Amino acid sequence: MAEREGVLRWLRNLLCGILIGAGAILPGVSGGVLAVVFDIYRPFMELLTRPRTALPKYWRWFLPLGLGWCVGFLGFAKGIAAAFLLSDAVTVWLFIGLIVGTVPSLFREAGKEGRNVFSWVSLAVCALAVFAGLFYVSRVVHVTVEPNFWWYNFCGVLWGMSVVIPGMTSSSVMMALGLYQPMLEGLANLDFLVLAASLPGMALAVLLLARLVTWFFRRHYSAAFHGILGFVLASTLVIIPADYTGWAEIALSVLCCGGGFLLAFFLARLEKNE
Numbered sequence: 001m002a003e004r005e006g007v008l009r010w011l012r013n014l015l016c017g018i019l020i021g022a023g024a025i026l027p028g029v030s031g032g033v034l035a036v037v038f039d040i041y042r043p044f045m046e047l048l049t050r051p052r053t054a055l056p057k058y059w060r061w062f063l064p065l066g067l068g069w070c071v072g073f074l075g076f077a078k079g080i081a082a083a084f085l086l087s088d089a090v091t092v093w094l095f096i097g098l099i100v101g102t103v104p105s106l107f108r109e110a111g112k113e114g115r116n117v118f119s120w121v122s123l124a125v126c127a128l129a130v131f132a133g134l135f136y137v138s139r140v141v142h143v144t145v146e147p148n149f150w151w152y153n154f155c156g157v158l159w160g161m162s163v164v165i166p167g168m169t170s171s172s173v174m175m176a177l178g179l180y181q182p183m184l185e186g187l188a189n190l191d192f193l194v195l196a197a198s199l200p201g202m203a204l205a206v207l208l209l210a211r212l213v214t215w216f217f218r219r220h221y222s223a224a225f226h227g228i229l230g231f232v233l234a235s236t237l238v239i240i241p242a243d244y245t246g247w248a249e250i251a252l253s254v255l256c257c258g259g260g261f262l263l264a265f266f267l268a269r270l271e272k273n274e
Helices: 002-023 031-037 041-049 051-086 088-110 117-140 149-164 170-177 180-188 192-219 221-238 247-273
Strands: none
Touching: 002 031, 002 051, 031 041, 031 088, 031 149, 041 051, 041 192, 051 088, 051 180, 088 221, 088 247, 117 221, 149 170, 149 180, 149 192, 170 180, 180 192, 192 221
């Protein structure tokens, strides 16, 4: 029985790693938020800030999580690129379902240390600011940039920020700037320029921000997590598709949204049971 539970826990951590890695590149999904929902965020941040004490405690977790993250980050890029070619709307609704499925767990996490007026103000301000900024950039001015080494490095920094700052929607920002599709194609084809520019930027952002983010969450936990919730809700609203090819695509979008919600909700419940 103990061996079976160990195998199931290893597979569960592998699947969580895959989803967290995929969350770094899925539009509107934050890998950091998924890490919070699956109760992996705190051990990960402890590893970055106090590796000597964290590694002996959590090393069994990090092997399946790290392997899953690589599979999700690089492997999903190819699948997502193919899915977008088939239907943008259906693919985005799948992502939306996954996000919405994490919201109940994220709301419970935000209120773990209580809620006050600053918590709700943080939620409202972050939601309004993110929604206004992303909506203006993506739907009003339609800002796009020419992809190059430095912009790919910038994308890596955004990915790193989304790892250590739950709710940071890096892919949504890249979509707004017109960088998401070329980055996705570069990862799917293992393009050397994209990998050489983005991965160091990601690692640098994670290492530089880990201690600052840990301090902020320790001092202002409730306000910080309610701000994250505002980020998640606002970024989800911005990416809701407006154009469909017909009723068949709408029906398939509903099914995929429901499937994404159930997957995220099931994983959150599994963590709660453990």
